Amino acid sequence: MTSAPPPFADTVLLTRRCVMRPWQDSDVALLPSIASTRKISWNTSNKFPYPFGEPEAQRLLRFSNDGAGEDVWQFAVEFGGELAGSCGAIRGTDVQAHTATIGYWLGVDYWGKGIATEMVARLVDYMTLETDIEQLTATCYGWNPASARVLEKAGFEREGVRRGVVKKWGExxxxxxxxRPLA
Structure with a gap:
């Protein structure tokens, strides 16, 4: 008899250098110090604003915990015992319910160290082994080639380009x- 996987609240994923775990209430106070920068907001949707304060941190926690383990798999990422960023997936809806869209971000101090590649690769493994998701999707902005490299290193293939559809701060x-199929 096989045992059921642990509830999502108890899920901890390890990479070579990181711990990925569900978001906790104690993270709310820590988030603004790493997340409130134009450099991160520049490469994320308007749901991740600048400035990023405690109300935004609380909203992120509510979102991450709503449907956790069923339709939402959002992980806080720790590096060296410190909160460093986030990586997760959101299930598609309707005829795309067998897919999920991934997203990730890191505090600026953690850029350029290969951490994003580690966490995305580990998320792919988790989604493959522990969920019913069959395919992952990800997007990045044309001005963010580093994010494109992260996805390519994690086995994603570029499927298309939507020209000029991202507009942020007048740019x-x-x-x-x-x-990336998961099979």
Missing amino acids: TTDLLIYG
């Missing part, structure tokens, strides 16, 4: 679309 760029 326009392309939206790069990536996909």
